[in-house]
Amino acid sequence: MPDAQSLPGCCLCGAVRFTAQPKHDAMDVCHCISCRRWSGGAWMTVECEPDMAIEEDGALGIYGSSGHAERGFCKTCGTSLFWRMRDGSLLTVAAQAFDDPARFRFASEIFIDHKPPNYSFANPTQKKTSAEIYAEFPDIAG
Incomplete structure (x- = not known):
């Protein structure tokens, strides 16, 4: 059971259920x-x-999409679930995979160019823009 700050979510078919703690409401x-x-x-x-936290990770697939990041998805239904830095410094979770995605306000767009x-x-x-993101996160500039 998730604690008060963690929120539940899952993929389309329910094979991958998770709880994650958002850093903000955006x-x-x-x-x-x-x-x-x-x-x-x-x-x-x-x-x-x-x-x-992933409840059942048997259906979780990981794709190394670059030298610095990997993406998590459900191997059963194909739902895109998260993007994370390989060093663990940053995790982003699909907003629509949370059970209550309406709780998040739409705040920003990156790589607008x-x-x-x-x-x-x-x-x-x-x-x-991409230049602004690469300046903020030089480890992902490629």
């Missing part, structure tokens, strides 16, 4: 090509404490 969106291809759209994510022109969000958000 949902962020990544428009980089890797996240768009992996998630089938913009990656809607919530930054969480790195100690995410990678967003294709065929969609836009109406919400006012903070927007950061």
Whole structure:
């Protein structure tokens, strides 16, 4: 059972259930090509404490998507679940995989310069370019 700060969630088929502790009440969106291809759209994510708990990890797949990061997904239904730095310094969990995703306010969009022109969000958000993200996180610059 999750504690008061941890929130439950799962993949589409329920084979991977988790609890994670969000660092704040904000949902962020990544428009980089890797996240768009992996998630089938913009990656809607919530930054969480790195100690995410997976109830049954037999259906959990891990894909090393770069030298610095890996992505977690359900091997049964294919749901994209999380992105994390290999060194454990940063974990982001799919906002829509939480049981109550409406609790997160839409706060920011990153890699805004990678967003294709065929969609836009109406919400006012903070927007950061790839250069701004690489300056903030030099370990992911590639």
